[in-house]
Each structure stands twice: as C-alpha cells, then as structure tokens.
Amino acid sequence: MAEMVNITIDGKSIQAEKGKNLMQVAKENGIFIPSLCYYEHIEPPLGTCRVCTCKMNGKYNPACTEKVSEGLVVEVNTSELTDTRKALVEMMFAEGNHICPACEKSGNCDLQHMGYELGVSSTRFQHLFKDRLIDFNPQRMVMEHNRCIKCLRCVVEVKTSDGKKVFNYQERGNETFVGIDYEQEAKLTKEQALNAMHICPTGAIIVRGESLAAPFGDRKFDMESVQKDYNKKKTTHKNRPPVMGKKIVATVSLAGCFGCHMSLLDIDEDLLDVVELISFDKSPLTDFKEFTSRCHIGIIEGGVCNSENVETLRKFREHCDILVSLGECSVWGGLPSMRNSIPLSECLEEAYLNSATSEPGANIIPYHEDLPKILDRVYACNEIVKIDYYIPGCPPDANHIWKAVKNILWGEEYSILYSEFKYD
Amino acid sequence: MPAETVQQLVESGQTQMLNQLWELQLKNGFINDDDIKKIAEQFNLSTIEVEGVVSFYHFFHRKPTGKYTIYLNNSIIADIKGFKRIKETFERETGAVFGSVDRTGTFGLFLTPCIGLSDQEPSALINFYPFTNLNAIRVKDIINALNNGATPESICDAPADNIRYTPPGEKSIFFKKFEDGKALTHAEKLGADGVIEALKKTELAGRGGAYFPTWKKWKAAKEQTTTPKFVVCNADEGEPGTFKDRVLISTQATSMIEGMMICGYTIGAEYGIIYLRGEYRWLKPKLDEAIDDYRKKGLLGKDCGNIKGFHFDIRVQMGAGSYVCGEETALLESLEGKRGEPRTKWFFPVEKGYLQLPTVINNVETFCAAARILEMGAEQYMQMGIPGSPGTKLISVSGDCKFPGIYEIEWGMTVAELLELCEADDPYYIQVSGPSGECISIKEKYRRISMLDLLARKDIRCGGSFMIFNKQRDLVKVLLNFSEFFKSESCGICTPCRAGNFIIQRKLERLDNGLANEKDLEELKSWGTIMKNTSRCGLGKTATNSLIFSMEKFTDYFRGKLDKEYNGLNLKFDMEEATEDYEKYKI
Numbered sequence A: 001m002a003e004m005v006n007i008t009i010d011g012k013s014i015q016a017e018k019g020k021n022l023m024q025v026a027k028e029n030g031i032f033i034p035s036l037c038y039y040e041h042i043e044p045p046l047g048t049c050r051v052c053t054c055k056m057n058g059k060y061n062p063a064c065t066e067k068v069s070e071g072l073v074v075e076v077n078t079s080e081l082t083d084t085r086k087a088l089v090e091m092m093f094a095e096g097n098h099i100c101p102a103c104e105k106s107g108n109c110d111l112q113h114m115g116y117e118l119g120v121s122s123t124r125f126q127h128l129f130k131d132r133l134i135d136f137n138p139q140r141m142v143m144e145h146n147r148c149i150k151c152l153r154c155v156v157e158v159k160t161s162d163g164k165k166v167f168n169y170q171e172r173g174n175e176t177f178v179g180i181d182y183e184q185e186a187k188l189t190k191e192q193a194l195n196a197m198h199i200c201p202t203g204a205i206i207v208r209g210e211s212l213a214a215p216f217g218d219r220k221f222d223m224e225s226v227q228k229d230y231n232k233k234k235t236t237h238k239n240r241p242p243v244m245g246k247k248i249v250a251t252v253s254l255a256g257c258f259g260c261h262m263s264l265l266d267i268d269e270d271l272l273d274v275v276e277l278i279s280f281d282k283s284p285l286t287d288f289k290e291f292t293s294r295c296h297i298g299i300i301e302g303g304v305c306n307s308e309n310v311e312t313l314r315k316f317r318e319h320c321d322i323l324v325s326l327g328e329c330s331v332w333g334g335l336p337s338m339r340n341s342i343p344l345s346e347c348l349e350e351a352y353l354n355s356a357t358s359e360p361g362a363n364i365i366p367y368h369e370d371l372p373k374i375l376d377r378v379y380a381c382n383e384i385v386k387i388d389y390y391i392p393g394c395p396p397d398a399n400h401i402w403k404a405v406k407n408i409l410w411g412e413e414y415s416i417l418y419s420e421f422k423y424d
Numbered sequence B: 001m002p003a004e005t006v007q008q009l010v011e012s013g014q015t016q017m018l019n020q021l022w023e024l025q026l027k028n029g030f031i032n033d034d035d036i037k038k039i040a041e042q043f044n045l046s047t048i049e050v051e052g053v054v055s056f057y058h059f060f061h062r063k064p065t066g067k068y069t070i071y072l073n074n075s076i077i078a079d080i081k082g083f084k085r086i087k088e089t090f091e092r093e094t095g096a097v098f099g100s101v102d103r104t105g106t107f108g109l110f111l112t113p114c115i116g117l118s119d120q121e122p123s124a125l126i127n128f129y130p131f132t133n134l135n136a137i138r139v140k141d142i143i144n145a146l147n148n149g150a151t152p153e154s155i156c157d158a159p160a161d162n163i164r165y166t167p168p169g170e171k172s173i174f175f176k177k178f179e180d181g182k183a184l185t186h187a188e189k190l191g192a193d194g195v196i197e198a199l200k201k202t203e204l205a206g207r208g209g210a211y212f213p214t215w216k217k218w219k220a221a222k223e224q225t226t227t228p229k230f231v232v233c234n235a236d237e238g239e240p241g242t243f244k245d246r247v248l249i250s251t252q253a254t255s256m257i258e259g260m261m262i263c264g265y266t267i268g269a270e271y272g273i274i275y276l277r278g279e280y281r282w283l284k285p286k287l288d289e290a291i292d293d294y295r296k297k298g299l300l301g302k303d304c305g306n307i308k309g310f311h312f313d314i315r316v317q318m319g320a321g322s323y324v325c326g327e328e329t330a331l332l333e334s335l336e337g338k339r340g341e342p343r344t345k346w347f348f349p350v351e352k353g354y355l356q357l358p359t360v361i362n363n364v365e366t367f368c369a370a371a372r373i374l375e376m377g378a379e380q381y382m383q384m385g386i387p388g389s390p391g392t393k394l395i396s397v398s399g400d401c402k403f404p405g406i407y408e409i410e411w412g413m414t415v416a417e418l419l420e421l422c423e424a425d426d427p428y429y430i431q432v433s434g435p436s437g438e439c440i441s442i443k444e445k446y447r448r449i450s451m452l453d454l455l456a457r458k459d460i461r462c463g464g465s466f467m468i469f470n471k472q473r474d475l476v477k478v479l480l481n482f483s484e485f486f487k488s489e490s491c492g493i494c495t496p497c498r499a500g501n502f503i504i505q506r507k508l509e510r511l512d513n514g515l516a517n518e519k520d521l522e523e524l525k526s527w528g529t530i531m532k533n534t535s536r537c538g539l540g541k542t543a544t545n546s547l548i549f550s551m552e553k554f555t556d557y558f559r560g561k562l563d564k565e566y567n568g569l570n571l572k573f574d575m576e577e578a579t580e581d582y583e584k585y586k587i
C-alpha cells in the first residue's frame, strides 16, 4: 500500500498517495483545475501551457508538475489566480488567429472550451498577427499553424511505427512553431494520424478527409460546464446608475459583414419595445448619415480597414459617451484581418488583377481621391480610439447584445449562462 | 562503473550531435540539407528533429554565412559605446547588410547579444575570433586586411583580463597563485563529508546567480544511489554585462578544474563536462591545454592526484549561441544534443540530470571558490567578508565608468564604494546582475552588496555584474533593448514567456513613442507580474524584473513619458504611415 499524505486544496482536506500528480488528485476529488497541455498518459508531464498555475504553499507553480507531499497547501480559485489563467488563455488567442465558426474543431476544442470556462470574452492583449501559413504539404494531414498553442503533445506522443518523431519544434522565442517531417508523416497509419488529430487540444492538426463535425449540442463541450458551480461563479454585470432622460443609440458597420447588425434585429417582437424606448441616431437602421445629437451609446461593428473607417470611428468617439465593440471583427480585426500577414500589394493584385473573377486583361487597381484609402492592415477599433466595452461573437447573440445595452442604459443587472456564453 | 564505460556513455549517441553540427558550420559556413539528412540517419532521428536543433541555436545556419562571418554585439553596453556607428561602418566596408551576406559571398554580417566583452565594447566576433574596442578606423583596417588575405586568427585581439581590483594586502581569494593539486589533497584528507562541512561552514552559495547553497546540492547528489554521476560546469555566461567567468577561465582555469574534481570526489562522480558558451570558442584552446596539462601531471585520469580509486576526466562541450542554455536544465538538454528547452521541475538534476543520471551543475565561480576554500581552509576563507556573508565576490563592471573590468570585492562593500573604485561617471541608475536582475537608482548607493537581508531588500546580492548608466541614457531604450533580448532568447516552450515578451515589447514601444497612458503602465506591471508567476524557467520569471523595479523606482520618469493629451479619441494612429503602401497606386 502506497504511503498516504494529507494535503488541502482550497481549504478542503484530502488524503492522497504520496508523489502522485496533483492534477490527478484534484480530479479524483472532483476539483476542477483548468489545464490545456496536461495529458494523463504523458510522463513526465509537459508543463508548457501554464494554465494550471496554482499556489503551492504560497508559491506559484503549475499543478500538473506537482507531486503531492505531506502538508501541501494548494490554492486554486483565488481571484488573482483565475485572472492569471485567463490572461494565459488570452495570450494564446492573441498569438494565433482563431476563427472558431470556421474551425473543424469548434465545440470539440480544448482551447475554446477553456476560454468558455474561464469567461474569456475578449483578449486584453493586442493581437500579435504572427505570419503563419497553413501547411498543405503533408500527405495525410493539414497543419494549421495559426491554431497551434505549442502544447508539445504531438511532439512527444506521435511517432511512426519505427519510433521516429513526426512533429518537432522549430526556431525559438516567439518564432517557435511545430514543424512536420513529411517523410515520416507519410509513414503514419491512418490510426496514428487520427490519434494525432485527437490528442491535439486545438484544431491545428486536421486529417484530410476526416470530419470532426457534429451538430450543435452533440459536441464535446456543448451543454454543460465542467465546473459544477459555474453558474454561481459566472460574472454578473452589476447594477450601474441608469442614464437619465431619452436614450439615444448610434450604430455603424465598418469593416464587417453586417452580420452583427442582423443579429441586433434578431430579438423578434421585442424589437418593437426597444424602438419605443430607444431612439436611434446615426445608424444604418435609420439611414441618418450624420450625427444629429449626442448619443449615450455607440455600437461599432467591424474593424478598421480604410481611411473612412478611421474618420467614422473617431466621429463616434466624439459623439458618444460609451463605445461598444460588437463582434469579433470590431474586437480584434476578425476575418478581414486575415490579410494582415500578407503585404497589401499582394492582396490588391489578387483581388483586382489575378483572381478568377477579374475581367480578362484587367490591369487597374482602383485609386481615386473620392475613394477611401486602404490601410496597410486591418486594425482593431481599440487601436484607433478608446473602447469601453466588448461584446464578442461572430455574430454575438441578440439577447446578449440587448442585455448589455440595457445594463448600460437602465443599469439592469444581468449575467450570461454557460449555454449562452458561446461564440462559435 | 569502469572509467572507460563512463567515457563511452558520455560520448555516445546524440550527445555528439552538437559537435558535428559545429564542424559542418565551421567548415562550410552553413549546414546543408544533405548533411542534415546524413546526421539524422547517423543518430537514427527524423530530419525534423535535427532541423529543430539547428534552428534553435543562433550560430547554426541553413544558408551560407560568408567566408568571414561577423557577429557584432548589440547589447545595451555596446549600444552606449557606439554600436550604431560600428554597425554602419561594417555595412559600408563590406557591402553587406546585417542579417545577410554580401553578393560575393565574402562577408556575412549578423547581430548577436552580449559576447562577454562588455569591458571592451564595441566588440565583434569574426569567424569566432574576438575583435575588441572597435572604432570606425579599426573596422576599415580589419576589412581591408581580410580582403588582402589576412586570416581573422592572425589579426584578432587578445582580450584583456582587466582585473581592476582585488582586496588590498594580497588577500585576493580568486586571483592569487593556485597550487595545482593542493586543494584536492586537502579534500581527500577531509573526506567527502568533511568537504560538505567546509562548504556549509563557509556558506558557499551558487554564483550563477541563484545562490542555492552549494553544500546542499553536493550532499543531495552524494546521497543518490544511482551511478554513474556527473559534474557539470556552467560556463555559459550569457547574462548581458557579465564576463567574470571569461576572466576566470582565462586566468584561473586550473582552480575551476580542481573545483570540479573535488565535487566529483565528494559526490562519487567520474566525469565532468564544461559547457562553454559558443561566444567563448576563442578560449577553448587555452582551456583544453589546462585540462591536458592536468592529465599529464596525473591529476586527471586514473587515480587522480594519487588518490586510489578516484578516476576523473573532463571534456569541454561548446554551446552554439543561446542564452537560455545557461539555465541548468536547458543546459542538460543541450549537452544531450537537443534543443535547449528547460525541463519541468518534475525531477531535480541531482536526481535525474545529464542522461537522466545524478548530476551536479555549478557555475565557474562556484567551482573556483570551492577549490579555494579547500586550498586555503575554511577558517582563513571566513576571515574575508562580513559575518553571514563570508568571502569575496567577482563583479563585472561596465558602462559609464572609467575603469570597466573585474572587481573582486569583499562581501559587505557598498554600491557607493564600488562606484568610486571604477570612477563611475555621473551614475544615475545601475543594472545589477544583468537584465534579469535588479535595477537600482543612485539614491540606493548606500546599500551593501551581500547575501544578507534579502527579503527586506536592504542589501543587494549581486549575481556578477554592474552596468552603470548616466543621466543621458534613456531608461525606456534600455528596457527595450532588454525586452528584445528576452523575446529572441526565450526558448518558446511556455506561453507566458513566448507571447509575453513580445507583448511587453509592443507596449514599451508605445511608451517610447509617447502613446502610452496611465492604463498602459498599470498593464505593464500586471502583465509583467503574470509572466513572473507563471513562466516555466528563470528566463520568463525574471524577464520583467528590471521593468517592474524601474517602474517602482523611477515613477516620475515614467509619468513624464505618458501621452499628456490622452482623451481616448485618437490613440495616435498615423494615417499617413498606414496609407503609405496604398498611395503607390495613385495614378
């Protein structure tokens, strides 16, 4: 019989086998410690993502590399630690380009799941836009470097039948990426390749011709939080002093697809109430081209891709008390910002000269004084002006938008259920 | 285990891969695809693994680097000593641009962080030979000479040792004449436990900067039952501004070697490896010679120093340009011929170190000090320094002062005294222990340098360097230089350091451009703290030290850097710059 030790996790006394992995011990005792790279069968543990950072006897350390010992005191859920974990997950989102609605792994993705569990709605960090291309060269799979969080699982776990590695880190620092050995990859059996896709916590490794798709509701992380007390812990947006008098709102779509505006209208018959209570100033809904009065809220859809967007956004900042970024494109650039790692000239040439739909013999890239000027890259709104609130989603859920608006205007308290806190 | 087998073990398999890559790099100026394939086959690896190793190290290249490969140091000290001008001169004289090779394939120009010559900056390595105290004329002459057929070896400098100060009255511990073999004989007399006792009494603690008590490490290794065991000397000295180990190897290699032997004798190891940073390749012949000399004298090899049954040998392993490889577990990975990624704390090196066998890793200065303690006896050693912090400490001094170089100070000296000794020029702030250390203001000059009172932040425990800056130097520029260093030297394996250093650098750029507001400062502090608390190894944990300290100590300066008209309307987005590319399409 193994030697037992006494430890406490968030004040709860627990007996555990000496030297056992703390992650395992917590799990067996129904305590949730957020993690990403940790994979039960890999020993020594990888310890790369740092999301499981807790305080051990007062010191910060990852839970997944901690062997339990007598008297160990673990703190998991302090507000500081929760925020720290959230920051780490936000870093991963800032490092890559994660367009969940277009991702094969959406709903089955550990990273996305961790984002939901930790309540990540937008990242506090500016997007880093590393130039990362998708690698289509491997025979069996496609490697989407943008989604890789460098957890090391594939590097350590995936080997050919003769024991050779298929994946390995390349370069270092913020240039680090996971390279694939094409020769070895071709030798993988179908099962081995599928295993690579499954152990990958994100949608970085996709096996050709294999679908992960499942209807919403049947996916791995759809309906319930793994935290039993999620709904108790969920963020409540507090009462705030209501705005007095008539409530005036302005909206605009910059470099967006109008999807967010569509969603805005998606509250069905409630819309009638809303129109009673709120008046819209400058907005595509009213077709007012200029501001006619000062507004309480300005709702911005889309990022900033040309000179006109910049001017419009600045006008909004000038005329509105509170600016809200609505939807992914507005929050960090979103889909249009996929051009950010490609030089502008290449984008324009592809669009106007070389694409399949351009006129034969086309040789002009439009330029006229009256046309807005295209910016070198797509900017997030908060790079141009100060933004007060963010509503994520592609598009954000209609109820969520109105809850936020009502909170600002009438000070109504609200919170979002796990099942609503979904942006894919 | 018989000595031959240990030797076979340490020289087998992937452990030799770095050496082979070095050979190819030096022979061809780069490592080509065919060679990568061959090496992969030889070590039974997939090519992606070999490519991963090659791309990790700064000095290994996949493209030709020219007949003369020039690495110019871009550390902050080089910067204040005229780096920019030297850089321009190199470009003009060679016709190459930094980061590439000229059209004729003759000169390759590359930047590299501190090469351990901060006392004689600006300096560069050409085909890994040192060229120091550069100025524009000298650079011209060098390029001319090379163009006329001179070899770098024949025209390079012999860097000065610049030992500026030792305790008066011939009380130097590190630099007095070392009698070969004496310390080892004393060690044998004391026995393993006696050696550990002596180290404990003298409170010797790791001089690599972490100050872990040396006796505890040796004792833990001694108690391991697994054999063979290893002794590793950390001569990676990558911390910018630090060059004490360089001078020790240059002048006191034998005391270091004997320190390693004493460790071997104490813990029961038969083999030692010195991990010498790639930048110090020019020191390797001298070091090899010292080792050979010890072999000839019967001090290394079988029955070392006539101690029956004590077999010990040493080899030198060259690093290949990576700061993080100074971190002890990354160093072990590198010794095994892998990427220098720090291990997790799942096992300690004394349990499972090199090749998963018990290993003691100590800094050069630690081994030298251990040998000296045994040579002179604990009692005499303890006459120096102050109670609780006995002995002396080597400090590399550089920056704005008249006498940059090595200062062997007694523990207990104040910052002010040291500044006076080196004739610092209007010092304003001082970076202690390198970028990962602590930044202090001149107001703190009465702090003592010692191993005491650390928690109260009363005394200051120096890892080995003082970089002195006067008031003309812009603090944000210094911090930007540091953040670029950490960003590119991070191994990339853990999130907070890989992404965090990049994020911090972007924020500092905002501050430098006058675009930051109060909130940015708060975020810098908070994000820096998150990196500190969550990073996997010391690199990420300490990368934001200077930033956080300086924000606490120079609040007025930082406030002065803020955007004063901040109203949230314009985050100083530059329309002209952003539309510059598009304007090219104006008809």
Ligand SMILES: Cc1cc2nc3c(=O)[nH]c(=O)nc-3n(C[C@H](O)[C@H](O)[C@H](O)COP(=O)(O)O)c2cc1C
Pocket: B205, B206, B207, B208, B209, B210, B211, B212, B234, B235, B236, B237, B238, B239, B323, B324, B325, B326, B327, B328, B329, B361, B362, B363, B364, B366, B367, B537, B538, B539
């Ligand atoms: C990023 C990093 C770089 C380091 N570089 C060095 C180094 O160049 N030389 C050194 O002796 N120790 C270095 N260290 C400290 C070593 O990890 C280790 O503590 C030391 O080699 C132990 O020897 P000591 O106890 O004698 O100091 C570094 C640590 C970190 C985290």
Ligand code: SF4
Pocket: A097, A098, A099, A100, A101, A103, A104, A105, A106, A107, A109, A110, A111, A112, A147, A202, A203, A204
């Ligand atoms: S599902 Fe996961 S991998 Fe895919 S885009 Fe979203 S977060 Fe990234």
Ligand code: SF4
Pocket: A147, A148, A149, A150, A151, A152, A153, A154, A155, A167, A178, A199, A200, A201, A202, A204, A205
């Ligand atoms: S590809 Fe997937 S498994 Fe591999 S390191 Fe990236 S995220 Fe991890």
Ligand code: SF4
Pocket: B324, B341, B342, B489, B490, B491, B492, B493, B494, B495, B497, B498, B535, B536, B537, B538, B539, B540, B541
């Ligand atoms: S802290 Fe930086 S250097 Fe250390 S393991 Fe993490 S990424 Fe690598």
Ligand code: FES
Pocket: A034, A035, A036, A037, A038, A046, A047, A048, A049, A050, A051, A052, A053, A062, A063, A064, A065
């Ligand atoms: S789960 Fe512990 S570090 Fe990733």
